[in-house]
Amino acid sequence: xxxTPVEFQADPTAFAPMTVTADASLPIGFELExxxxxITLDKARIYEGWPARxxxxxxxxxxxxxxxxAPNINGALVAGVLGELFIKFFGENYIGGTLSFNLTRQVxxxxxxxxxxxxxxxxxxxxxxxxxxxxxxxxxxxxxVLVGSASGLAPAAGAAQQGGSPVG
Amino acid sequence: xxxxxxxxxxLFKGTKPLAEAEIGDVIGSIEFVVDEDLMSRLTWAxxxxxxxxxxxxxxGHRIAPPTMPLQFDGGMFYxxxxxxxxxxxxxxxxxxxxxxxKIGVTYKLVGTLVDKYPKRGRSFxxxxxxxxxxxxxxxxxxxxxxxTPVKPVVEAAEGAAQ
Numbered sequence: 001x002x003x004t005p006v007e008f009q010a011d012p013t014a015f016a017p018m019t020v021t022a023d024a025s026l027p028i029g030f031e032l033e034x035x036x037x038x039i040t041l042d043k044a045r046i047y048e049g050w051p052a053r054x055x056x057x058x059x060x061x062x063x064x065x066x067x068x069x070a071p072n073i074n075g076a077l078v079a080g081v082l083g084e085l086f087i088k089f090f091g092e093n094y095i096g097g098t099l100s101f102n103l104t105r106q107v108x109x110x111x112x113x114x115x116x117x118x119x120x121x122x123x124x125x126x127x128x129x130x131x132x133x134x135x136x137x138x139x140x141x142x143x144x145v146l147v148g149s150a151s152g153l154a155p156a157a158g159a160a161q162q163g164g165s166p167v168g
Numbered sequence: 169x170x171x172x173x174x175x176x177x178x179l180f181k182g183t184k185p186l187a188e189a190e191i192g193d194v195i196g197s198i199e200f201v202v203d204e205d206l207m208s209r210l211t212w213a214x215x216x217x218x219x220x221x222x223x224x225x226x227x228g229h230r231i232a233p234p235t236m237p238l239q240f241d242g243g244m245f246y247x248x249x250x251x252x253x254x255x256x257x258x259x260x261x262x263x264x265x266x267x268x269x270k271i272g273v274t275y276k277l278v279g280t281l282v283d284k285y286p287k288r289g290r291s292f293x294x295x296x297x298x299x300x301x302x303x304x305x306x307x308x309x310x311x312x313x314x315x316t317p318v319k320p321v322v323e324a325a326e327g328a329a330q
Contacts, residue, residue, distance in 0.1 A: 013215040037214060047213035066255070075258040076238035080214045083235035087218070092226050094234055100262040 018088045022154040024122070024129035032117040032133070035085045039073050041109050047077045073107035078146060082137055085115040089133075090152035096127075101135070101148025112140040117150065128153045180246035186293065186316065189249060195279040195295055196244040202232040202271050210236060221271075231268040237277065237308060241297050244279050245314060249293075254317020259292060267307040269299070275307065276300050282311065289320025 018033045020026070041058070045051075048058040056063045057074040082101065087094045107113065114137065121132040131154045137146040184193070210233060211217055218233070225231050238261070246256070269275065282296035297310040 013217065015217045015219060043213045043215075046209050049209065074242075075261075076235065076242060077213060079235045079238055079261060080210065080216070080233060083233050084214065084216045084218070087220075087234050095227075095265050095268060098262070098264050099234065100260070102260050103258055 021088070022090045022093060022131055022152060024131075024154045024156050026119055026131065026154070028119050028122060030119040032085060032089050035081060035088070035115040036112060037081050037084075038110065038112045039077065039107060041071070044071060044073055044077065044109065047074065071109060073109070073111065075103050075107075078103070078107050078113065078137065081113050081115045082135060082146060082148070085117055085135065086150055086152075089117065090131075090150075090154075093152045093154065097150065097152030099135075099148065099150045101146050103146050105139075105143055105145040107139065107145050111145075113137050113145065114139075120149070122154075125153065128155065130154070180243065180251045182246045182249045182251060184248060185250050186252055186291065189281055189284055189293060191281055191283065193248070193281040195248040195281060197276065197278045198240060198244065199274050199276050200237075200240045201274050202236060202269060204271070206236075206239065207232070207271060210239075225268070227268050229268075230271045232271060234263065234265060236269060237275075237297075237299060237310065238312075240277055241279060241295070241310065241312060244277075245293075245295055245312070252316040254319065254321070257290075257315045257318055258312070259315040260294075260311075260313035262309075262311040264309040266309070267301070267305065269307060274302060279312075283313075290315040290317065 020033065044058040048055050050058045054062045055074070056066045056068055056071060057077070058071050060071060063069070063071040079101070082099070086097070086099055090097055115135070116138065117133045117135040119131055120134045123130045123132065130151055133150040135148050135150045136144050138144050207221060211221055216233065220231050221233060222230065277297060277299050279295045279297045281293060283292075283294035285292050292313055292315050294311055294313045297312065298306055299308040299310070300306050
């Protein structure tokens with residue numbers, strides 16, 4: 001009797017660098033590879049430190065005391081999804097960069113957020129080319145929950161770095 | 169008899185009414201450390217297992233995710249100002265990244281009121297934040313804007329932020 005070979009499955013949460021990162025040659029209008037994350041109750045509780053910390057973002061009693069029907073997601077956690085897009089795209093050059101946004105809609109439990117960005121402008125600076133991005137997060141219905149902008153210096157064409165590649 | 173649970177905003181310690189807020193108010197100062205527990209919680213919550221956070225980075229050390237300091241300035245505003253009756257919204261955020269935030273290092277975060285204005289039935293209050301390392305080098309600048317009330321009331325907001 002022969003053993004059935006095991007089909008090893010890939011870790012769906014494994015870190016994956018962006019295929020194309022910040023580069024001075026990227027054209028205006030270039031769309032960044034999106035980052036998608038689902039924010040569950042478990043994730044919200046892990047972030048908040050529940051049960052030691054019972055905020056309206058992770059605890060039903062606390063949410064009810066604030067008049068909310070259920071916990072809504074902390075804007076700081078929401079911002080983390082955009083932060084991942086930002087550092088993956090700019091790599092080391094997130095230092096010297098900027099990020100700003102408006103929170104435009106509440107994020108609810110189990111919302112699936114997708115961070116997106118598009119190159120809006122390119123500005124020549126003494127140290128290189130600064131890429132100016134429009135960035136936003138949208139939920140599973142396509143509603144924008146966060147809109148903003150980001151910037152960072154981009155290396156010359158061909159010298160692009162990867163935001164988060166393992167180091168030796 | 170069990171004590172009724174307090175709403176989160178009832179736990180804030182702020183004593184200065186927002187109506188008396190003045191640009192230049194020093195809202196608070198705290199020290200923080202991005203420790204292993206916090207890193208584990210944040211990376212797990214976001215499923216963001218960037219090796220720069222767990223193994224090492226081109227900066228020569230592990231770093232914290234860029235937006236991590238939002239963990240620390242959130243409660244500061246309403247530990248200084250009285251939480252408003254109409255509730256409060258996290259409306260806007262700005263970051264300027266000057267140096268990476270390292271794991272295990274003690275940083276100082278100082279918040280100051282830098283702007284206030286009425287808009288579309290709400291009052292907006294902008295807290296500028298500076299984060300410095302133990303040598304006094306500024307590593308990040310941030311600005312957090314909160315808005316009140318949750319449900320816009322034109323007449324109320326026009327006065328509060330002026």
